[in-house]
Amino acid sequence: MKIWKYGDNIDTDMLFPGKYVYDCNTPEEIIPHLLEDLDSSFAKNVKEGDIILAGKNFGCGSSREQPVIGFKAVGIAAVVAESFARIFYRASINQGLLLIECPDAVKAYSKGDNVSVDIENGKIIIGGKAFSFPSLPGEILAIRDAGGLLSYTRKKLKKNSG
Amino acid sequence: MGETFAEKILAKYSGEKKLVSGKIVTVKPDHLLTHDNTAPLIQKIEPELEEYGIYSKSLPVIVLDHVIPAVSEKTANNHKIIREFVKNYEIEHFFDVGYGVCHQIMVEKGLALPGKLILGSDSHTCSYGAIGAFSSGIDRTEAAALMLTGETWLKVPDSIRMTLENKLRPGVTAKDVVLHIIGDISASGANYCSVEFHGNIKQFSVEERFTIANMGVEMGAKNAFFPVDEVTKKYLSSIGIPPSKYSAIQPDDDALYSKELKYNLSVIAPVVALPHNVDNVKKVTEVVGLEIHQFLIGTCTNGRLSDFRIAARILKGKKVHPNVRLLILPSSRQVYLDALKEGIIDILVEAGGIILPPGCGPCLGAHQGVLAPKERCLSTANRNFKGRMGCKDAEIYLASPATVAASAIHGKITDPRKGGTLNEDLEIW
Numbered sequence: 230m231k232i233w234k235y236g237d238n239i240d241t242d243m244l245f246p247g248k249y250v251y252d253c254n255t256p257e258e259i260i261p262h263l264l265e266d267l268d269s270s271f272a273k274n275v276k277e278g279d280i281i282l283a284g285k286n287f288g289c290g291s292s293r294e295q296p297v298i299g300f301k302a303v304g305i306a307a308v309v310a311e312s313f314a315r316i317f318y319r320a321s322i323n324q325g326l327l328l329i330e331c332p333d334a335v336k337a338y339s340k341g342d343n344v345s346v347d348i349e350n351g352k353i354i355i356g357g358k359a360f361s362f363p364s365l366p367g368e369i370l371a372i373r374d375a376g377g378l379l380s381y382t383r384k385k386l387k388k389n390s391g
Numbered sequence: 392m393g394e395t396f397a398e399k400i401l402a403k404y405s406g407e408k409k410l411v412s413g414k415i416v417t418v419k420p421d422h423l424l425t426h427d428n429t430a431p432l433i434q435k436i437e438p439e440l441e442e443y444g445i446y447s448k449s450l451p452v453i454v455l456d457h458v459i460p461a462v463s464e465k466t467a468n469n470h471k472i473i474r475e476f477v478k479n480y481e482i483e484h485f486f487d488v489g490y491g492v493c494h495q496i497m498v499e500k501g502l503a504l505p506g507k508l509i510l511g512s513d514s515h516t517c518s519y520g521a522i523g524a525f526s527s528g529i530d531r532t533e534a535a536a537l538m539l540t541g542e543t544w545l546k547v548p549d550s551i552r553m554t555l556e557n558k559l560r561p562g563v564t565a566k567d568v569v570l571h572i573i574g575d576i577s578a579s580g581a582n583y584c585s586v587e588f589h590g591n592i593k594q595f596s597v598e599e600r601f602t603i604a605n606m607g608v609e610m611g612a613k614n615a616f617f618p619v620d621e622v623t624k625k626y627l628s629s630i631g632i633p634p635s636k637y638s639a640i641q642p643d644d645d646a647l648y649s650k651e652l653k654y655n656l657s658v659i660a661p662v663v664a665l666p667h668n669v670d671n672v673k674k675v676t677e678v679v680g681l682e683i684h685q686f687l688i689g690t691c692t693n694g695r696l697s698d699f700r701i702a703a704r705i706l707k708g709k710k711v712h713p714n715v716r717l718l719i720l721p722s723s724r725q726v727y728l729d730a731l732k733e734g735i736i737d738i739l740v741e742a743g744g745i746i747l748p749p750g751c752g753p754c755l756g757a758h759q760g761v762l763a764p765k766e767r768c769l770s771t772a773n774r775n776f777k778g779r780m781g782c783k784d785a786e787i788y789l790a791s792p793a794t795v796a797a798s799a800i801h802g803k804i805t806d807p808r809k810g811g812t813l814n815e816d817l818e819i820w
């Protein structure tokens with residue numbers, strides 16, 4: 230498991246360049262361009278279970294769900310940041326990607342530290358130290374736990390019509 | 392204790408009596424805006440659309456604006472899929488290639504109105520706070536679900552009250568105000584918040600308020616809001632909408648804000664946002680003389696008649712520097728027509744400007760005016776992210792239409808004020 234560490238204000242153009250937005254929609258089309266202008270080694274080397282660690286305002290900029298779909302598809306276990314931009318935050322809930330807002334954890338990380346996430350207990354362990362993060366409100370967890378907004382919506386539509 | 396704009400309007404739309412920030416509510420927006428991204432969005436929900444249909448024909452507003460006219464077979468096909476969807480589901484509000492940028496259309500066509508709640512799968516949906524609407528950006532998947540169900544959740548945001556005091560000095564514009572604020576509070580300074588603008592806002596036309604609200608998302612805001620006043624009402628009646636057609640929602644004087652900020656407009660100078668963050672803001676005087684290769688006046692931030700009027704006043708009888716190109720991007724067909732009638736387009740073309748079709752053009756780097764490595768663009772758009780104009784090794788600088796127009800003459804960043812550096816003779820102010 231690898232930790233990919235980035236700084237503040239990682240914007241949606243760095244996560245997935247705008248020029249591909251109307252050409253790439255499926256995970257296969259998206260994956261090769263993930264973080265292309267930020268870190269060209271990411272798409273080649275990312276593995277299932279890897280974690281992204283970042284500073285403030287991760288995902289600022291456009292309404293762009295390709296990076297979220299891409300992170301999910303390559304198996305990113307969690308994105309841990311000091312803070313997230315709100316559209317990116319919503320997009321992640323809607324795709325069932327785990328985001329953890331925990332500035333102390335990000336600041337405590339130094340290269341080589343082991344990182345693990347205990348979702349049940351709302352804890353992230355970095356280099357042996359545990360940091361808690363608040364759980365999401367029930368309404369939102371229901372969406373994430375359904376595997377994302379579309380499966381949540383499908384269930385709701387079925388229930389209403391059935 | 393009184394209520395903020397966000398608390399009041401979200402209470403209205405969720406059917407709750409009184410709301411406080413932090414609560415999660417379910418709302419049914421008046422409109423859902425989508426654009427070229429409608430094709431991938433409907434592809435996600437094809438079986439559900441077939442089984443349940445869309446929630447309502449009047450909910451979606453679809454505008455083709457991002458990559459127009461189509462640049463490839465793929466984008467052409469996307470447009471075709473959207474046209475077929477519009478036809479099959481009898482979507483009431485559809486604006487094909489050529490109408491203009493979606494956000495401009497929402498306001499210009501009277502779809503965004505005071506007291507309305509609008510969501511859109513585009514981050515600059517926050518623009519309609521300029522006329523007193525609550526509007527905010529969401530992602531594509533959420534827009535797809537909204538097409539089916541007509542509802543979604545919103546967290547009641549904390550609100551920030553920004554009081555704009557005194558008057559702007561000549562040569563300083565609304566764009567400088569919003570860049571100055573973002574430089575001050577940072578690109579995440581209003582994260583998740585509703586930002587309300589108060590104080591001496593009378594001096595700002597609806598077009599100028601649009602520029603400010605448009606960039607709310609660049610400070611992280613969920614929505615941006617200007618109270619409805621005579622200026623708003625006059626604008627709405629100019630596009631044929633009488634006060635009986637809307638009901639404004641105003642915050643209470645004793646509402647509780649998480650932060651209150653005051654800005655003295657009379658000391659704000661023309662500014663430029665340097666690469667690659669919108670909050671990397673410097674006074675124009677600190678970057679005067681920097682060589683620029685491409686200039687862009689337009690986009691949903693600054694592509695309206697008042698923006699081109701300023702540009703034309705500066706460029707009248709002058710020529711852009713021979714080593715540079717100046718791109719002009721009207722935000723809508725209506726703006727284009729009005730600019731033609733006023734002779735503005737003649738002036739800009741004679742000065743060397745290249746007129747692009749109303750839409751997003753080079754703003755997102757997909758076509759029309761992509762930059763080469765090491766090139767610099769001075770633009771009136773809202774974002775200067777790395778790679779935004781199609782090349783990660785290019786640089787984007789953001790400024791007002793006045794600064795861009797004055798700079799295009801010299802091929803270098805220029806202070807647009809009378810007597811400003813490189814610009815001693817500018818008599819227009």
Ligand code: SF4
Pocket residue numbers: 457492493494513515690691692750751754755772773
């Ligand atoms: S003009 Fe630019 S910022 Fe505005 S909607 Fe189009 S791409 Fe987005």
